[in-house]
Amino acid sequence: MVNFFIENQDLIYIVILSILLGVEVISNVPAILHTPLMSGANAIHGVVIIGAIIVMGHAHSDDYLALTLGFLAVLLGTLNVVGGFVVTNRMLEMFKKKK
Amino acid sequence: MSNFLLQLSYLIGSITFIVGLKQLSSPDSARKGNLVAAFGMVLAIIGTILFHEHDGNKIGNIPWILGAMALGTVVGWMMAMKVKMTAMPQMVSFFNGMGGACAAIISIVEFNSHPDGAPGYLLVVFLGLIIGTVSFSGSIIAYGKLDDKIKDISSKALTYFNLLLLLAIFVVLGIAVASPEVFGHDVVWLLLGLSAAYGVLFVMPIGGADMPVVISLLNSFTGMAAAFGGFLYNNPVMLTGGILVGSAGTILTVLMCNAMNRSLLNVIIGSFGGGGASGKGADGEQVVKEISVTDTAILCAYAGKVTIVPGYGLAVAQAQHICHDLEKKLEDKGVEVSFAIHPVAGRMPGHMNVLLAEADVPYPKLVEMEDANPGMSSTDVVIVVGANDVVNPAAENDPSSPIYGMPVLKVWEAKNVIVMKRSMRAGYAGIENELFFHPKTKMLFGDAKDTLGKLVAEIKEL
Known part of the structure; x- marks a missing residue:
């Protein structure tokens, strides 16, 4: 436990500060923006694609299971990122137009 | 590096x-x-x-x-x-x-x-x-x-x-x-x-x-x-x-x-609707009053203040553009029009805002629930377009209802309520809505887009 804490001190700081930031950033959002915000957050967690790239990038060229799964992971992660940002942008575009 | x-x-x-x-x-x-x-x-x-x-x-x-x-x-x-x-x-x-x-x-x-x-x-x-x-x-x-x-x-x-x-x-x-x-x-x-x-x-x-x-x-x-x-x-x-x-x-x-x-x-x-029927329902003798498109047009055109309450039915019928038309036509006649938005109307929070923004409804016309409720009693006509659970009075007065305690739009405080609906089917939560039987309420049955289109045409004629 003590070792875990000391070894991962930086990560623990990032985790706690990020949690507080997330709470702080969202707390005052008007209901009108709930859907775009959820959609935007949805796109941001597409950052998981970086894990997929790492998995795929370090898979041995004869490990077909890892290669197949890695390919699938990158594909799905990209869907999440691209689809997420484009959908959010489409929603927000409509808010802007009628100013 | x-x-x-x-x-x-x-x-x-x-x-x-x-x-x-x-x-x-x-x-x-x-x-x-x-x-x-x-x-x-x-x-x-x-x-x-x-x-x-x-x-x-x-x-x-x-x-x-x-x-x-x-x-x-x-x-x-x-x-x-x-x-x-x-x-x-x-x-x-x-x-x-x-x-x-x-x-x-x-x-x-x-x-x-x-x-x-x-x-x-x-x-x-x-x-x-x-x-x-x-x-x-x-x-x-x-x-x-x-x-x-x-x-x-x-x-x-x-x-x-x-x-x-x-x-x-x-x-x-x-x-x-x-x-x-x-x-x-x-x-x-x-x-x-x-x-x-x-x-x-x-x-x-x-x-x-x-x-x-x-x-x-x-x-x-x-x-x-x-x-x-x-x-x-x-x-x-x-x-x-x-x-x-x-x-x-x-x-x-x-x-x-x-x-x-x-x-x-x-x-x-405790998933919603698990109990099936809600507290009401047995006293089935209640009747609904219908209203024609023409009467609705007259009622709205000569009102001072009209509030439109959109719900998921609006989204399903793709009626957001025609809703905006209605708003413009009524304003041409000098009627004050606003949209009352319940935070969970539709299938996502803000769902209605997104839809109405798509139809170019000006931002300040979208009024959130907390700001809309105090003004209800001074509203002449409320038009409910495909909303149900978010205007259900049971949330206020029926402790046995599954949605009891949920804040709702108090449309029944307005002078007239017109509910646009495809049928008498219950809302997404699967519960009866006594608003439909309320003395002030009149039902306008039909597809939201169709009916709104006819309504706009009638108002133009007036």
């Missing part, structure tokens, strides 16, 4: 996520915020492909990675551009599920390459797998339900079974981490199966007004799954991005629950 550039791209990526999310929570900067976050994402992805090293090895298999990304970009872009505004909630749920699946696959590959890792490592891998999988299967079910492809199934037995299933997942997880030899390497498939089943069965019985809450919850799940990936690779941008979404999503979920005056636990365990 390359490590410096990698870390720099991650730092900038993390900052853009925070700034982007912050800007997304204010109407004026929201669009910029989305682009800022997207820019950071692209930077972090390029940084990873160019500079990431593991044991001195650079990223390999680049053609395959780029191929998968190209395919994902084309498909994702097309889906996102082609989807109708009314189907937006499903789309978000679908993309969310893809992220969850991505996290789950990463965990599977990681486990297969280091099946005998330290307990802490295994815990992170398995948690990423479980949460990612639940998010994936749950999101796909939510997608199907919102798209009317999957019907609600609910029973008390299912609730208990779900709790058992959840318990089983934790037990297997505990054993797999503490003494990996018990299950061997196949435990990863066992956990995958259990989690997938749980995701399906957990969303299956949740219906009614609770769907937005579930999507938001699953969204924060995927954020957490991404964060576990960040732990796995000691990757700061995955950590900040994932946790930010995890915590922001959780807060958003709680905000939505508050809007319905219910606890999160209540949403998850």
Whole structure:
């Protein structure tokens, strides 16, 4: 436990500060923006694609299971990122137009 | 040097996520915020492909990675551009599920390459797998339900079974981490199966007004799954991005629950409509009064103040543009028109705002519930377009109703209420609405778009 804490001190700081930031950033959002915000957050967690790239990038060229799964992971992660940002942008575009 | 550039791209990526999310929570900067976050994402992805090293090895298999990304970009872009505004909630749920699946696959590959890792490592891998999988299967079910492809199934037995299933997942997880030899390497498939089943069965019985809450919850799940990936690779941008979404999503979920005056636990365990019939219903002698389009036109055109209450029926009928026409025609006649927006009207919070914004309804005309309710008694005509549960007086005066305690739009305080509806069917929550039998209420049956079109034509004639 003590070792875990000391070894991962930086990560623990990032985790706690990020949690507080997330709470702080969202707390005052008007209901009108709930859907775009959820959609935007949805796109941001597409950052998981970086894990997929790492998995795929370090898979041995004869490990077909890892290669197949890695390919699938990158594909799905990209869907999440691209689809997420484009959908959010489409929603927000409509808010802007009628100013 | 390359490590410096990698870390720099991650730092900038993390900052853009925070700034982007912050800007997304204010109407004026929201669009910029989305682009800022997207820019950071692209930077972090390029940084990873160019500079990431593991044991001195650079990223390999680049053609395959780029191929998968190209395919994902084309498909994702097309889906996102082609989807109708009314189907937006499903789309978000679908993309969310893809992220969850991505996290789950990463965990599977990681486990297969280091099946005998330290307990802490295994815990992170398995948690990423479980949460990612639940998010994936749950999101796909939510997608199907919102798209009317999957019907609600609910029973008390299912609730208990779900709790058992959840318990089983934790037990297997505990054993797999503490003494990996018990299950061997196949435990990863066992956990995958259990989690997938749980995701399906957990969303299956949740219906009614609770769907937005579930999507938001699953969204924060995927954020957490991404964060576990960040732990796995000691990757700061995955950590900040994932946790930010995890915590922001959780807060958003709680905000939505508050809007319905219910606890999160209540949403998850006690699914809506499980009891079937609500308190009323037996005293079936009530009659509804119908009104013609012509009478409605006259009533509205000579009113001082008209409030339109949109609901999911508006989205289904694609009636947002014609609704805007109605608003303009009435204003030409000197009527004061506004839209009263319930926070959970439709299938997602803010769903109505998005739709009406698409139809170019000016921003200040959208009035939130807290501001709309005090003005109800001075309103001459309220037109309810395809909304039901969010205007149900039972939430105020019937303790036996499943939605008792949920804040609603008090349309019955207005002088006249016109309810536009396709039929007398109950709302999404499956409960009767005594508003329809209220002395002030008149029903205008028909497809919302059709009826509104006729109404606009009649008003033009006057």
